Amino acid sequence: MMYAILYILLGFAAMEFSGWFIHKYIMHGPLWSIHKTHHQASKSFFELNDLFSLLFGSIAVILIIRGIGQLDYRFWMGTGISLYGISYFFLHDVLIHRRVKWFDRPKNSFLRGIFKAHQAHHATNKKDDAVSFGLFVVPKRYFRAK
Template sequence: MVNAIAFIAIGFILMELAGWFIHKYLMHGPLWMIHQTHHRPSKSFFELNDLFSVLFGSIAVILIFKGLDALDYRFWMGVGISIYGVLYFILHDVWVHRRLKWFGKPRNPILRGIFKAHQAHHKTNKKEEAVSFGLFLVPRKYFKEDEE
């Protein structure tokens, strides 16, 4: 059980670290043509950028299936990536971008910091000028109350 929890945490943490790196150096680099759909107004519920979620979700599913028989590290890391994906969907797509209008503005200071960091990220629609590339790895300045 301890191993399962450890590998879930490893999968979750690796997803945030990989997501930060991929977002900063690939999505805001050579894959900008796909990611820019996320930085521009859209009339559609879906955007080309959603392909990244399909990719990351596919990795989680593959890991889960590969580790299913033995319930080994691959299974639990896939679960960790899946938990990250669910939280990403809720925090990023539903709450910050309001693709589904389930929540109002955040009152919790941690959620407010995440919200402010993502708003700062979207102040520009240019690939070179963006800041704050993680979902949970957020610079401290966004957690200060005077950063309204």
């Protein structure tokens, strides 16, 4: 059981850190033409940027399918990536961007810090001027009360 928990946590953490890298160097780099749709106002529920979620979700599904027979590390890593995706959806799409209006804006100090960091990220709609590329791991300055 500890083996499973370790790989779930590893999958979750790998998504946060690889997500930061991909967001900063790929989405705000060569794939800006796709990601910029997330930095522009839209009247549509979906944006081209949602393709990245499909890519990450596909990786999780492949890992789960490949590891389900033995319940090996691939299954548990895929589960961790999936849990990250679910957390990302609720935090990013529901609480921050309110693409689905299920809850009010976050009042918890941790969630408010993440919200402020994401607002700072969206303060520009330019490829090179953005800051704060992580979702859960963001600079401490966003958690200071103002």
